[in-house]
Amino acid sequence: MDIDLDPIEQFDAPIYHRYHATSSRAITPFLHAMKRGEILGHLSTATGKVLFPPLGACPESGEATHIPVILSDTGTVIGFTTVHLPIPGSKLVPPFTVANILLDGADQACSHLISECDIDEVAIGMRVLAVWRPAEVWNNSLENIEYFKPTGEPLVDIDALQQQCLAKAEQRKEAAKGGQDA
Amino acid sequence: MTVPDNSLLEADFELGFTYTRSPGIIIGKFLAALKQQKIYGIRANDGSVLFPPTEYDPRTAESLDDFVPLSDRGRLLYWTWIDQPRDHHQMSQSFAFAMIQLDGADVPFLHRMLADSPEHLSSGMAVKVQWAEERRGAITDIHGFVSATGG
Numbered sequence: 495m496d497i498d499l500d501p502i503e504q505f506d507a508p509i510y511h512r513y514h515a516t517s518s519r520a521i522t523p524f525l526h527a528m529k530r531g532e533i534l535g536h537l538s539t540a541t542g543k544v545l546f547p548p549l550g551a552c553p554e555s556g557e558a559t560h561i562p563v564i565l566s567d568t569g570t571v572i573g574f575t576t577v578h579l580p581i582p583g584s585k586l587v588p589p590f591t592v593a594n595i596l597l598d599g600a601d602q603a604c605s606h607l608i609s610e611c612d613i614d615e616v617a618i619g620m621r622v623l624a625v626w627r628p629a630e631v632w633n634n635s636l637e638n639i640e641y642f643k644p645t646g647e648p649l650v651d652i653d654a655l656q657q658q659c660l661a662k663a664e665q666r667k668e669a670a671k672g673g674q675d676a
Numbered sequence: 677m678t679v680p681d682n683s684l685l686e687a688d689f690e691l692g693f694t695y696t697r698s699p700g701i702i703i704g705k706f707l708a709a710l711k712q713q714k715i716y717g718i719r720a721n722d723g724s725v726l727f728p729p730t731e732y733d734p735r736t737a738e739s740l741d742d743f744v745p746l747s748d749r750g751r752l753l754y755w756t757w758i759d760q761p762r763d764h765h766q767m768s769q770s771f772a773f774a775m776i777q778l779d780g781a782d783v784p785f786l787h788r789m790l791a792d793s794p795e796h797l798s799s800g801m802a803v804k805v806q807w808a809e810e811r812r813g814a815i816t817d818i819h820g821f822v823s824a825t826g827g
Contacts, residue, residue, distance in 0.1 A: 495742065495743050497716055499709055502711075502813040503699075504699070505813065507695045507697045508693060510690055510691070511691040512763075513690070515689045517684050517685040522682070522683070522684055523682075583692070583694065
């Protein structure tokens with residue numbers, strides 16, 4: 495027999511995972527620095543590279559990292575995505591652009607929003623500057639930086655930037671070695 | 677509040693997957709019937725009655741659509757007593773996860789068995805549905821099962 499009722503067409507079936515998170519020893523100084531308005535990376539002495547965000551291990555060498563390096567709040571866009579569809583639960587109103595930004599002094603890119611320009615203007619090699627929220631609301635997170643905005647400087651050649659970064663890392667690596675030998 | 681610079685930081689964190697699910701016509705009708713406090717199984721190709729209904733025959737994979745009305749009574753087969761329910765159980769009191777076979781169905785299914793203590797449960801005991809006060813067309817419209825003999 496049939497059931498002479500309109501079928502239930504859809505229902506909410508959310509799944510929630512509730513965690514109580516504790517910051518690791520490696521990331522804790524970074525989170526405290528964010529609250530002071532400082533951007534902290536880690537130097538990997540094995541590779542000479544400056545890692546950001548500092549998760550406590552160098553992905554290339556496996557070395558545990560702890561040497562803090564204060565980074566600039568300016569950087570270069572090395573990749574970006576423009577989002578046109580709304581993301582459920584997100585405060586962001588599309589279209590918006592998320593970029594991989596290589597902060598000056600770092601060898602790893604981080605993701606953040608780009609604003610104060612037309613989305614068509616965002617380009618690989620664009621120089622950007624962090625726009626901070628008011629210091630009164632700073633907390634232990636990267637959210638203290640509201641977004642990055644273009645500095646107006648000319649586009650950077652990404653390949654040349656990579657070579658510069660690698661050369662600097664090599665210097666740091668040698669310096670770290672010298673320090674150990676001494 | 678100032679936190680010493682070396683102190684570990686703690687925070688609650690919730691990761692939510694806010695799914696909306698479409699049950700399809702067969703399950704959708706079954707759920708709509710639950711809202712009306714009516715229970716249906718579905719007849720498989722070998723004549724057996726499946727509860728809860730499935731859209732397809734578990735052996736031949738053919739479509740099924742022959743609903744079979746079932747009673748709100750059945751038998752408790754086996755169970756696991758949950759002495760201290762946690763949040764996700766959505767129960768304030770101890771209960772059992774139980775395999776229950778409704779009268780007229782040929783297979784058991786998993787639901788809550790409600791009792792004051794596990795001593796009140798026995799394999800084969802007669803049970804009946806306790807309906808949820810608010811029904812919205814979901815399997816939880818059946819709040820659980822209780823002893824049919826009052827014990």
